Amino acid sequence: xxxxxxxxxxxxxxxxxxxxxxxxxxxxxxxxxxxxxxxxxxxxxxxxxxxxxxxxxxxxxxxxxxxxxxxxxxxxxxxxxxxxxxxxxxxxxxxxxxxxxxxxxxxxxxxxxxxxxxxxxxxxxxxxxxxxxxxxxxxxxxxxxxxxxxxxxxxxxxxxxxxxxxxxxxxxxxxxxxxxxxxxxxxxxxxxxxxxxxxxxxxxxxxxxxxxxxxxxxxxxxxxxxxxxxxxxxxxxxxxxxxxxxxxxxxxxxxxxxxxxxxxxxxxxxxxxxxxxxxx
Ligand code: PDD
Numbered sequence: 407x408x409x410x411x412x413x414x415x416x417x418x419x420x421x422x423x424x425x426x427x428x429x430x431x432x433x434x435x436x437x438x439x440x441x442x443x444x445x446x447x448x449x450x451x452x453x454x455x456x457x458x459x460x461x462x463x464x465x466x467x468x469x470x471x472x473x474x475x476x477x478x479x480x481x482x483x484x485x486x487x488x489x490x491x492x493x494x495x496x497x498x499x500x501x502x503x504x505x506x507x508x509x510x511x512x513x514x515x516x517x518x519x520x521x522x523x524x525x526x527x528x529x530x531x532x533x534x535x536x537x538x539x540x541x542x543x544x545x546x547x548x549x550x551x552x553x554x555x556x557x558x559x560x561x562x563x564x565x566x567x568x569x570x571x572x573x574x575x576x577x578x579x580x581x582x583x584x585x586x587x588x589x590x591x592x593x594x595x596x597x598x599x600x601x602x603x604x605x606x607x608x609x610x611x612x613x614x615x616x617x618x619x620x621x622x623x624x625x626x627x628x629x630x631x632x633x634x635x636x637x638x639x640x641x642x643x644x645x646x647x648x649x650x651x652x653x654x655x656x657x658x659x660x661x662x663x664x665x666x667x668x669x670x671x672x673x674x675x676x677x678x679x680x681x682x683x684x685x686x
Contacts, residue, residue: 411485412424412519412521412522413485413518413519413520414517415517415518418484421521426502429503430499430501431500432517435554436552436553436556437554438469438498438553439463439464439467439497440463440495440496440551440552441463441551442495442648443494443647444491444648445494446491447489449486452610456610457474457478459551460551462550462608463550463551467500469498469500469514471516481520492525493522494520494521495521497518497519497520498518499517500514501517526648531650532650534654534666534667535571535572535644535653535654536655537573537574537654538565538574538657539657540573540585541576544561547604548604548607549606572652573585577605580630581600581631581633581635583600583605586646588607588646589642590615590645591631591635591643592639592643592668592670593635593638595640596626597624598626599615599628600628600629601630609645609647614681622673624670624673639663640668651671653671655667
């Protein structure tokens with residue numbers, strides 16, 4: 407399908423024709439949730455896990471939508487292109503209310519929007535990125551993939567002004583996750599990532615990496631990572647659906663170990679690429 411076609415509330419249309427009301431609660435309050443789902447050559451990647459996470463987010467904000475995985479797939483399929491690697495953006499808000507009021511309206515018609523964008527080439531990222539540590543200024547429901555992303559936007563912008571591709575967020579002396587990614591470190595040949603909780607988003611890429619590590623005999627621990635451990639890590643990775651596994655080679659202006667992409671990252675990235683079927 408033409409890249410510029412998007413889905414809005416039951417219809418497909420050119421992006422320029424997709425319009426919502428200024429009274430949409432997504433616009434007024436950021437009262438909505440979203441998913442970003444990779445699709446390689448027209449095949450949605452780990453789709454049922456993304457749907458499960460969407461259902462978790464919807465349930466956490468008390469927004470009921472009785473769509474199953476097949477229904478979501480029917481909505482998204484016309485946006486897919488067999489010749490491209492795409493990131494599908496899917497957003498659900500609590501819809502339009504008669505007036506601005508924090509309290510939910512009695513009758514809710516959710517706004518459902520989806521679009522597809524090409525996944526950008528990852529070569530420069532995979533050569534290694536710079537990251538900066540910043541205080542985690544986000545709210546207490548980070549397991550919800552909420553569109554309310556102002557804290558993440560400000561943190562990412564602060565990283566960007568310091569020529570860094572990502573911010574690693576610090577809370578109570580622990581490294582939590584990136585502003586738009588999950589965190590892994592290698593210490594003594596062991597892979598460590600913070601455990602699932604309301605402090606992090608349960609990333610699908612995180613889950614895939616844990617599966618691949620366990621299947622291939624790499625020792626894994628899901629536990630807190632202190633800032634001190636982050637600073638002496640042999641490797642640091644940040645992961646997301648659109649950027650896959652980003653090796654961090656500079657942290658706060660200092661090289662991470664030798665300041666080069668690590669050997670365990672090379673191995674994990676090979677497992678990850680082989681697990682992506684089909685690939686372009
Ligand atoms: N963000 N943590 C946060 C805060 C994120 O925003 C994301 C992804 C992740 C990684 O999740 P996954 O592996 O399922 O993509 C972790 C998406 C890509 C975004 O907001 O665009």
